[in-house]
Amino acid sequence: MTSTIAPATPAVTGDERTLSPAEYESWAAEVRRLADERDAVILAHNYQVPEIQDVAHHTGDSLYLSRVAAQTDAREIVFCGVHFMAETAKILSPEKTVLLPDLEAGCSLADSITAEQLREWKAEHPGAVVVSYVNTTAAVKAETDICCTSSNAADVIRSIPADREILFCPDQFLGAHVKRVTGREDIHVWAGECHVHAGISPSDVRAQVAAHPDAEILVHPECGCTTSVLDLVSHGDLPAERTRVLSTGGMADAAKNTTAGQVLVATEVGILHQLRALNSGTEFIPMNDRAACRYMKMITPAKLLDTLRTGRGVVDVDPDTAARARRAVEAMIAIGEPGRGGE
Ligand code: 13P
Ligand code: SF4
Numbered sequence: 001m002t003s004t005i006a007p008a009t010p011a012v013t014g015d016e017r018t019l020s021p022a023e024y025e026s027w028a029a030e031v032r033r034l035a036d037e038r039d040a041v042i043l044a045h046n047y048q049v050p051e052i053q054d055v056a057h058h059t060g061d062s063l064y065l066s067r068v069a070a071q072t073d074a075r076e077i078v079f080c081g082v083h084f085m086a087e088t089a090k091i092l093s094p095e096k097t098v099l100l101p102d103l104e105a106g107c108s109l110a111d112s113i114t115a116e117q118l119r120e121w122k123a124e125h126p127g128a129v130v131v132s133y134v135n136t137t138a139a140v141k142a143e144t145d146i147c148c149t150s151s152n153a154a155d156v157i158r159s160i161p162a163d164r165e166i167l168f169c170p171d172q173f174l175g176a177h178v179k180r181v182t183g184r185e186d187i188h189v190w191a192g193e194c195h196v197h198a199g200i201s202p203s204d205v206r207a208q209v210a211a212h213p214d215a216e217i218l219v220h221p222e223c224g225c226t227t228s229v230l231d232l233v234s235h236g237d238l239p240a241e242r243t244r245v246l247s248t249g250g251m252a253d254a255a256k257n258t259t260a261g262q263v264l265v266a267t268e269v270g271i272l273h274q275l276r277a278l279n280s281g282t283e284f285i286p287m288n289d290r291a292a293c294r295y296m297k298m299i300t301p302a303k304l305l306d307t308l309r310t311g312r313g314v315v316d317v318d319p320d321t322a323a324r325a326r327r328a329v330e331a332m333i334a335i336g337e338p339g340r341g342g343e
Helices: 021-038 050-055 062-071 083-092 115-124 153-158 172-182 202-211 226-234 248-257 271-278 301-310 319-333
Strands: 040-045 058-060 076-080 097-099 129-133 146-148 166-169 187-189 216-219 243-245 262-266 283-286
Touching: 021 040, 021 050, 021 301, 040 050, 040 062, 050 271, 050 301, 058 062, 058 248, 062 076, 062 083, 062 248, 062 319, 076 083, 076 301, 083 097, 083 319, 115 129, 115 166, 129 153, 146 153, 146 319, 153 172, 166 172, 172 187, 172 226, 202 226, 202 262, 216 226, 216 248, 226 243, 248 262, 248 271, 262 271, 271 283
Parallel strands: 040 058, 040 076, 076 097, 129 146, 129 166, 166 187, 216 243, 216 262, 262 283
Antiparallel strands: none
């Protein structure tokens, strides 16, 4: 099941704003005032619209935001991201109120496996260790031994004894990547995918590399093109020292340090705002300029303000499910050093 980004999806720069500079200033002042009043911390994923990335107290990748959610002293967490991320914050901080400015902000990847499907898969492989990407529902996490994100997936796999069979879900491209980097053969990978990343294709890579032959290349491991990029590297058609597979947080770290004139970026286009803010001397170019996540873009400046004014958008997780899911998320958090992440 390989999807493509719908052809009707318009091209974007990744820096689309809906507020003028003056509107941004007054909106941001009100957002911060209300957040202080509510004792709320605002967390934003790297794929959020620019205004929300800029106003948030913390902006980063899934692992970084999970760590902040687990450690914050704030009474409330306002999560500007998608539903599974807000659920993860609630799982880690059950005593806090977690708000998501649009409860319909889902994730096509999280939708690619249900708890029932995972239970059936486990029954076919008794004794296997279940590793689930954080892009899953709380109910799937509750059936999981250890979670992972794109920044720590290989470390999570390496933490599992070599004689154990592993079920990895739900992302087939991340699964293929961790198999490649860890050399583990006994990993069964679920055939799920994210519609945005699956749509960044090998032909996008060929066209963009031909148009920008000296550019560095950053690829998110959820991309449908990851294997073909690494094939180009192994055949000597792309220089290994200029090509990296990274989480969005790893891309931010790489952007800070690069001296390249151009960088091709294969992931959701919202990250481009973050990369350009971190390094104005480099041109960051989307590998596919239609790779926008409609769910991430459901969180708008107006909805964030509304949530802060009204307290609408409460995310709850059934306590029993949360307790079982927490073990899997905490097992992941215990691995590796805090940071914004990279593989
Ligand atoms: P990161 O953990 O790399 O930020 O990825 C989250 C995500 O949803 C990717 O599509
Ligand atoms: Fe889910 Fe893909 Fe959107 Fe990330 S980009 S939130 S994986 S649909």
